[in-house]
Amino acid sequence: LLQVEELEEKLLDQTQEVERLRSELGATDLEKQLERLLVENERLKQELKSCRESEPPTHVSVLQEVEALRKEVSRWESRAQQREQRLAEVEEELKEKSCRLEALQQQLDESRRRRTDSERQLHLRLQECEDELVRRAAAPSRVKVRKTTDEAASVLPQFVTQTVEVESADSQKAVVEMQVKNGALQEQLSAQKQLLRELETQLHESQRTCTQLRTQIHVYEGEMQRAQGQLEAEMQNLEEEKNRVIEEAFIRAESEMKAVHENLAGVRMNLLSLQPALRTLTSDYNCLKKQVQDFPSMLDKAISEAKQEICQVISDVSSTNQELLRKYKREMNLRKKCHNELVRLKGNIRVFCRVRPVSQEEQDSADNRTMLSFDSDDDAILYLSSKGKIMTFELDKVFPPQASQEEVFQEVQALVTSCIDGFNVCIFAYGQTGSGKTYTMEGVADNPGINQRALRLLFSEVTEKAPDWDYRIIVSMVEIYNETLRDLLRDNPTDKLDIKLNPDGSGQLYVPGLTEITVQSPEDINKVFELGHLNRATACTNLNEHSSRSHALLIITVSGLNSTTRTRTQGKLNLVDLAGSERIGKSGAEGSRLREAQCINKSLSALGDVISALRSRHAHVPFRNSRLTYLLQDSLSGDSKTLMMVQVSPLPGNMSESVCSLKFAQRVRSVELSSSSSKRHENSSTSSSPTHDSLDSPPVTPVPLPISRASSAGSTLSSASRTPSGSRRRSQSQLSAGKRAHSRARSCAHSAIMALTSCCRCLIHPFSSVWF
Numbered sequence: 001l002l003q004v005e006e007l008e009e010k011l012l013d014q015t016q017e018v019e020r021l022r023s024e025l026g027a028t029d030l031e032k033q034l035e036r037l038l039v040e041n042e043r044l045k046q047e048l049k050s051c052r053e054s055e056p057p058t059h060v061s062v063l064q065e066v067e068a069l070r071k072e073v074s075r076w077e078s079r080a081q082q083r084e085q086r087l088a089e090v091e092e093e094l095k096e097k098s099c100r101l102e103a104l105q106q107q108l109d110e111s112r113r114r115r116t117d118s119e120r121q122l123h124l125r126l127q128e129c130e131d132e133l134v135r136r137a138a139a140p141s142r143v144k145v146r147k148t149t150d151e152a153a154s155v156l157p158q159f160v161t162q163t164v165e166v167e168s169a170d171s172q173k174a175v176v177e178m179q180v181k182n183g184a185l186q187e188q189l190s191a192q193k194q195l196l197r198e199l200e201t202q203l204h205e206s207q208r209t210c211t212q213l214r215t216q217i218h219v220y221e222g223e224m225q226r227a228q229g230q231l232e233a234e235m236q237n238l239e240e241e242k243n244r245v246i247e248e249a250f251i252r253a254e255s256e257m258k259a260v261h262e263n264l265a266g267v268r269m270n271l272l273s274l275q276p277a278l279r280t281l282t283s284d285y286n287c288l289k290k291q292v293q294d295f296p297s298m299l300d301k302a303i304s305e306a307k308q309e310i311c312q313v314i315s316d317v318s319s320t321n322q323e324l325l326r327k328y329k330r331e332m333n334l335r336k337k338c339h340n341e342l343v344r345l346k347g348n349i350r351v352f353c354r355v356r357p358v359s360q361e362e363q364d365s366a367d368n369r370t371m372l373s374f375d376s377d378d379d380a381i382l383y384l385s386s387k388g389k390i391m392t393f394e395l396d397k398v399f400p401p402q403a404s405q406e407e408v409f410q411e412v413q414a415l416v417t418s419c420i421d422g423f424n425v426c427i428f429a430y431g432q433t434g435s436g437k438t439y440t441m442e443g444v445a446d447n448p449g450i451n452q453r454a455l456r457l458l459f460s461e462v463t464e465k466a467p468d469w470d471y472r473i474i475v476s477m478v479e480i481y482n483e484t485l486r487d488l489l490r491d492n493p494t495d496k497l498d499i500k501l502n503p504d505g506s507g508q509l510y511v512p513g514l515t516e517i518t519v520q521s522p523e524d525i526n527k528v529f530e531l532g533h534l535n536r537a538t539a540c541t542n543l544n545e546h547s548s549r550s551h552a553l554l555i556i557t558v559s560g561l562n563s564t565t566r567t568r569t570q571g572k573l574n575l576v577d578l579a580g581s582e583r584i585g586k587s588g589a590e591g592s593r594l595r596e597a598q599c600i601n602k603s604l605s606a607l608g609d610v611i612s613a614l615r616s617r618h619a620h621v622p623f624r625n626s627r628l629t630y631l632l633q634d635s636l637s638g639d640s641k642t643l644m645m646v647q648v649s650p651l652p653g654n655m656s657e658s659v660c661s662l663k664f665a666q667r668v669r670s671v672e673l674s675s676s677s678s679k680r681h682e683n684s685s686t687s688s689s690p691t692h693d694s695l696d697s698p699p700v701t702p703v704p705l706p707i708s709r710a711s712s713a714g715s716t717l718s719s720a721s722r723t724p725s726g727s728r729r730r731s732q733s734q735l736s737a738g739k740r741a742h743s744r745a746r747s748c749a750h751s752a753i754m755a756l757t758s759c760c761r762c763l764i765h766p767f768s769s770v771w772f
């Protein structure tokens with residue numbers, strides 16, 4: 001029992017210790033510290049947030065610092081979270097230990113209760129034993145106790161103090177029973193002892209566990225203190241950092257505020273100066289506002305007035321238009337008549353001469369003298385010295401060697417543009433081989449001749465007239481070789497073409513199967529020339545030789561439709577590079593060369609005959625005598641115009657050929673001059689032209705053409721000096737003076753003709769300010 005009491009006391013101590021520990025663990029400083037730390041952490045977070053909100057980052061470095069601080073804070077936050085987690089774990093362990101302590105306490109209570117029970121049973125048993133002993137003692141002893149029960153004496157020394165002599169069977173039986181009971185009690189006692197030992201063992205274990213728990217608690221307390229110290233230090237650092245950042249931000253904010261204040265002062269000053277302007281603007285605005293309010297009514301009024309004016313103007317314009325249209329039609333007729341008159345005055349067929357320059361190779365050769373000379377006062381005279389004689393040739397225009405392609409074209413461009421007005425035009429290049437026919441007509445790549453320039457001019461002219469006229473330009477290219485007609489623009493240029501009468505009954509001629517290409521741009525022109533040149537080259541073995549012996553024709557048809565009057569026009573421009581003329585008179589040729597010479601001879605003389613017949617106004621014109629004249633019949637007859645460009649070589653070696661060419665030109669021209677002079681005379685004899693009678697415009701004075709000075713073909717100064725001496729003989733000086741006067745008169749006539757031409761060209765535009 002004493003041991004039990006001791007154990008009880010120990011248990012009590014243990015329980016008190018556990019209670020103390022539990023009370024310590026239940027509301028420890030650690031938890032309080034943890035709570036405080038959490039609260040502090042939260043407060044810092046709030047402060048940081050408010051700092052961030054109240055101090056907008058105005059500078060990059062501040063932003064970076066704040067970012068670094070944020071990182072630092074988040075790092076510390078994560079560490080605090082780790083600590084919190086660790087604390088939670090510790091708390092969890094403590095709870096576990098508490099549970100175990102409670103279980104131990106329960107076990108202790110249980111063993112205490114069991115011990116109390118066993119003690120009570122023992123007391124009861126002992127009471128029973130004492131009662132039995134008293135009862136036995138009170139009963140007459142028949143039993144002589146002979147033997148002392150040592151065991152009972154050892155167990156119950158205080159109760160069994162005397163030896164009893166057992167004599168009876170009952171006593172003996174009772175002794176046996178008592179012994180049995182005693183044995184049972186001893187067993188119970190040993191069981192109690194065993195239980196006590198177990199309890200002691202459990203108590204030891206509990207003490208050991210308590211010791212371990214204390215140790216752990218000490219360790220945790222140490223850790224907590226360390227963590228708390230670190231946290232406090234970090235909080236301190238953060239606090240300092242925060243203060244520093246706030247300080248810096250405050251300084252920056254102050255400086256910015258200062259700048260803002262300065263700006264504000266400047267703005268205030270500006271505002272003060274702007275106020276008068278604002279007042280002015282306000283008054284202007286009010287004024288404008290009033291005007292805007294009045295504007296609709298003003299606008300309506302103006303619109304109605306404008307409408308009335310427009311209606312008036314439209315009716316005026318419409319009547320003016322009618323008048324203009326009437327005048328335009330009348331002027332077109334007048335222009336046509338004027339043109340006819342002009343052509344009649346100038347002659348339908350004009351003859352120019354171009355002398356080619358001496359080439360570099362020819363200059364180097366021995367015979368490089370030129371036997372041609374020009375009249376400085378008259379650009380229509382050409383002198384040719386031969387065998388001591390000077391021959392004078394008078395043509396419409398003579399181009400010296402230095403004349404450029406542009407100058408030549410300027411003289412022919414009036415003819416070219418007349419084809420837009422519906423006239424047929426022929427331009428021939430005539431002369432011996434190498435005299436410059438191809439150069440004049442085709443030119444070279446960087447200096448084109450009449451062909452390309454004419455097409456380009458036509459393009460520019462039709463483009464200019466585009467608003468009123470719709471023009472179409474069609475190009476064909478043919479070659480006549482040995483009286484055979486070939487199409488130079490078809491795929492197979494060796495095919496022979498025929499000239500036939502048009503089956504429509506118009507009496508016009510046409511070439512079946514002739515390729516006609518509509519050109520729409522200068523690029524198209526280049527392509528056409530390239531194709532023609534290529535085909536001409538592929539049809540022969542030697543292009544130069546071949547070109548000397550064939551006629552090349554570029555036929556340009558210009559069709560127009562006037563969008564106002566619906567008038568249609570169609571003109572044809574024929575640009576002909578003739579075969580070399582030197583073969584005409586050459587004899588001795590045989591075979592193919594003879595045939596070539598015959599063909600060339602035939603066609604050139606037929607051309608001469610046709611021109612002669614036309615100028616002489618013969619009833620019959622022999623167009624059919626050659627392919628060339630037959631093909632050009634339409635373009636040579638009627639009110640068509642022809643220009644013969646006679647090409648001449650300046651070298652003495654080509655003298656005879658040059659004389660032949662110039663004589664041919666002179667003959668052609670003299671026919672025309674005589675014809676036109678008679679006509680002009682007829683016209684001048686009448687009081688007024690019927691053309692002018694029908695017009696309101698002022699009459700045109702006929703241009704005085706130098707018709708009286710026509711010298712016969714091949715006339716020379718020597719022949720002139722051989723004329724009868726009498727009244728018509730003139731001295732050399734008189735002749736020069738006459739020539740000068742003649743030149744002046746001629747140049748006046750030329751200017752007048754040019755003026756007349758330009759006037760006629762003005763008439764073609766319906767709204768031109770210049771009226772004939």
Ligand SMILES: Nc1ncnc2c1ncn2[C@@H]1O[C@H](COP(=O)(O)OP(=O)(O)OP(=O)(O)O)[C@@H](O)[C@H]1O
Nearest residue numbers: 356357432433434435436437438439440547548580
């Ligand atoms: N006005 C000129 N200016 C410069 N060179 C010219 C002129 N006229 C002709 N030539 C040159 O003279 C040479 C012969 O000219 P071109 O070939 O035009 O003669 P052609 O009469 O057409 O000869 P063919 O009848 O053989 O075709 C060429 O080299 C040409 O460049």
